[in-house]
Amino acid sequence: MTEKIVFTRGVPPPEAFPTEQMGECFDAAVRGDAATVLQYGQQRGYAPLRRQLAEEYGVSETEILVGNGSLQLQDLVASYLSGPGTVVYTEQPSYDRAIKTFRRRAAQAIGIPLEEDGISVDRLEAALEREVPAFVYLVPDFQNPAGATLSLEKRRRIVELAVEHDFWVIEDVPYRKLRYEGEDLPLLREIDASRVITMSSFSKLLSPGIRVGFMIAPEPLIDAVTALGEDTYLAPVLPTQAAVAEFMGRGLLGPNIERLKELYTPRWKTMSDAVRRELPDAQAFIPGGGFFVSVMLPEDANTTNLVGRGKDAGLVLTPGAAFFADPGDGEAVPGDRFVRLPFCAVTPGQIEEGVKRLASLL
Amino acid sequence: MTEKIVFTRGVPPPEAFPTEQMGECFDAAVRGDAATVLQYGQQRGYAPLRRQLAEEYGVSETEILVGNGSLQLQDLVASYLSGPGTVVYTEQPSYDRAIKTFRRRAAQAIGIPLEEDGISVDRLEAALEREVPAFVYLVPDFQNPAGATLSLEKRRRIVELAVEHDFWVIEDVPYRKLRYEGEDLPLLREIDASRVITMSSFSKLLSPGIRVGFMIAPEPLIDAVTALGEDTYLAPVLPTQAAVAEFMGRGLLGPNIERLKELYTPRWKTMSDAVRRELPDAQAFIPGGGFFVSVMLPEDANTTNLVGRGKDAGLVLTPGAAFFADPGDGEAVPGDRFVRLPFCAVTPGQIEEGVKRLASLL
Structure with a gap:
């Protein structure tokens, strides 16, 4: 057979999965901060984890939201930024679940052809002449599903276009830290953060079942999406976020x-x-x-x-x-x-x- | 001062909070079933917990969905059952966050006056003559915010009305097991389950921060809401559900x-x-x-x-x-x-x- x-x-x-370490971290996180971890609250995400992420990405804690996986955050962002009258652009092909999420929230999800060095900027510029989207969704590093990585030149041009035409760029970077050869290119937010929403998660670095994803964006957008999250799920699941904070605090993630x-x-x-x-x-x-x-x-x-x-x-x-x-x-x-x-x-x-x-x- | x-x-x-026991249960649950608990999947909720709930409520496992807190499930149910053209009825007063959730999904959330023995059935019947809602949302036991408990006679009449007029009844029962005097009345589903969606959670019995809520409903509705949940958050947070299953399995919940x-x-x-x-x-x-x-x-x-x-x-x-x-x-x-x-x-x-x-x- x-x-x-x-x-x-x-x-x-x-x-x-680092199973033994995760078990210990859950135990320590729950016992160490039960009054917070087992209670309602922390609508922006578990504060110690937000502090760790803020330090890593060089942003303020007010620019970070940690939620129940990054797809949930994408759904909230899409419902906030888009609607029946708007279109959104993705790479073509793109992450199937993101396309589905956007289709439910926006009038249309339109694919812009992907090349070996990332989304076709010529085609994006042509599309922008026809219609400015609510946002462009990109997986710039080791793209899902194709594997392509967006070149530095294209990264620079895309953040310029975003400012010029006034649209958001979502850069979804869950695979970024799993590089097997070559050198990192800068995040789009490192070039110009003004119109960039960075999303990532611990699904590929630690465990998908914990559903710990996060977004980094300007504070007013974080405030709005946090409020929408609170109306949707009241408060995020906290023991999982606290276990990640414990895991990072012990120096185990690297x-x-x-x-x-x-x-x-x-x-x-x-x-x-x-x-x-x-x-x-x-x-x-x-x-x-x-x-x-x-x-x-x-x-x-x-x-x-x-x-x-x-x-x-x-x-x-x-x-x-x-x-x-x-x-x-x-x-x-x-x-x-x-x-x-x-x-x-x-x-x-x-x-x-x-x-x-x-x-x-x- | x-x-x-x-x-x-x-x-x-x-x-x-049973902090020490919860810490132990998280550790045991993660180590004991890491390949499931730390992985994507279990879109209907962690299977051992669904089995325990199915046994307790005398239903099939296919009639149960466990998600990230019951408000998240209410949002999914509301988005599935209602829309711009529909109204929903609640008790007046009712749980503020549920009202807010329903207002975002339905055309209108209309309150039916609450009496000491629960929602006014006379007023409900009068309202049904005007318009049949997508669903009626009730907190039948120790209501939030008022504290009222729905009488047996009214419970019987409401499930009759639901069948007769073809609407769903959501019975939200997070407080039910915290009875300080008197005897339990039957769940609405125990009288006639055909048009009843039962919702509850472990927030008041164990911990709100774990965000483990569940719903019991006929299988086609569970299937539809599960699919909507998968499109929204991919998979539920699992270590928290597994910790609850471990807590129950050890006989600690009672x-x-x-x-x-x-x-x-x-x-x-x-x-x-x-x-x-x-x-x-x-x-x-x-x-x-x-x-x-x-x-x-x-x-x-x-x-x-x-x-x-x-x-x-x-x-x-x-x-x-x-x-x-x-x-x-x-x-x-x-x-x-x-x-x-x-x-x-x-x-x-x-x-x-x-x-x-x-x-x-x-």
């Missing part, structure tokens, strides 16, 4: 990230090599970090019912179309030729075999 | 509730006696349990700027108007004569002194 190989889950494998890089680097390298070797005709996005390699298959590839034929061959794939927002100007959306290849939760052996199976289907 | 007495917070006092009743009973008794003695002309709601006594002050009482004058006298009160939805048929809303008196987070001495101060202001 063929071993099933799962190329769908952009999640950490169980061996990524070493944990190093451990994760050691775990993921061979998987990343295996996936990158296998894609180059087995799918030489595809346009491959090979990132310097994160969770995803991806390929745009050639136009003459046999992509008919690719997900179904993959399943029959013991290869589980995500339908590419889920990652595509509405096209900006009537062009075709190549969803059926796009394949996301998450590599963190599969072993090097599974990666080799899985990419071979994919190549054999085309 | 006069000691400030706070009659605003409907929250447990810090001494109510003894903790008994301990809370011992802590709260003298406070409840002191508040009830003080209100009867110091405010003999007010219409008092004296409940058999829960967190709140309340009074409707006489029409000739001096309620002008009551909250402001209370503050000057060292007495912190919630403005009564916050608890009132829109009136059903143009009548005046007596918000300025309504005073909620939460007694769990204040000592008997503070209660005696606070009620005396209130009486002296009128």
Whole structure:
């Protein structure tokens, strides 16, 4: 019987979790500050964690909101900034759940084509001539789903455009600290923070189940989204945030990230090599970090019912179309030729075999 | 200097939290099931907790959804069941945050007058003749803010009306297990579950900061709200739910509730006696349990700027108007004569002194 190989889950494998340390940190965090951690309150997030994040990002504590995962914060931000009369722009392809969230809140989510060095700025500028969106949503580092990283030149131009045309840029950076080669580029907020909302979380660095995500933005926006959060869920879940603060306070986060890089680097390298070797005709996005390699298959590839034929061959794939927002100007959306290849939760052996199976289907 | 007495917070006092046990349960829950608890998933809530709740309420696990606090679930339910074209009915007065949530989702939240034995069924029937709501929201046991408990006869009639007129009844029962005298009445769902959504949480029995709330409803509604929750926050926070499951699995919840009743009973008794003695002309709601006594002050009482004058006298009160939805048929809303008196987070001495101060202001 063929071993099933799962190329769908952009999640950490169980061996990524620092379980023993997390158990201790929960215990210490609850006992150490029960009157706050077990009570209603801290609507902006657990104060010691906000202090740690403020220090790390060089911002004021009033510019930080910690909530129940960054998708929840994206939903609140989208409901605050957009509405039935507005459009939002995303990279094309983009994070499927973000597209879904924005579609529920805005009139339309329009995709701007993604290139190897990030969103097409020419296409973004052309779109801005037609309509200024409520916000542009970007995953600038090791993008989900494609893996692309936004170049420095494009980062600079995008924050200029945001100021010039008066729209917000959401930079969602959950993968940023998982770099396996090369040097960090500056955050968009480090170039010009005035129109930038930075979002991130501890899902990829610590645990997704704790649902601790955060946003950094100018204080008036933080105030408004905090009020909306309070009306929606009263107060954030606090023991999880306190456990993260404890974990960071003990100096465990840095070493944990190093451990994760050691775990993921061979998987990343295996996936990158296998894609180059087995799918030489595809346009491959090979990132310097994160969770995803991806390929745009050639136009003459046999992509008919690719997900179904993959399943029959013991290869589980995500339908590419889920990652595509509405096209900006009537062009075709190549969803059926796009394949996301998450590599963190599969072993090097599974990666080799899985990419071979994919190549054999085309 | 006069000691400030706070009659605003409907929250447990810090001494109510089983801190040491909670610390242990978090540790055990995370270490014992890390691959689930620290991972994405369990969109309907942590499976072992859902099993425990299903057994307790005599329902199928598919009829239960556990989320990040019951207000978050109310927001999801309201967004699913109501919309710009619908109205919802609440008791008048009702839980201020629920009213606010419903107002954001529905066209209008209309209050049906509350009597000592719960919502006025005559007035509800009259309102139903005018318009059938998406749902009626009730706190049948020790109501927030008034303290009233819905009579058996009214419970029977309301579920009949729900079936006859085809609307949902939300019964929100977070205080139900904190009964200091008398016998439980059946849940509305125990009379006829077909149109009933039961909501509750562990905020008053264990800790509000963990934000573990749940709903019980027919499976198709649970499925729909689960999907909406997944689109909103991806997955619920799991370590907190797992800690509750561990706490219950160790048999600690029953003894903790008994301990809370011992802590709260003298406070409840002191508040009830003080209100009867110091405010003999007010219409008092004296409940058999829960967190709140309340009074409707006489029409000739001096309620002008009551909250402001209370503050000057060292007495912190919630403005009564916050608890009132829109009136059903143009009548005046007596918000300025309504005073909620939460007694769990204040000592008997503070209660005696606070009620005396209130009486002296009128």
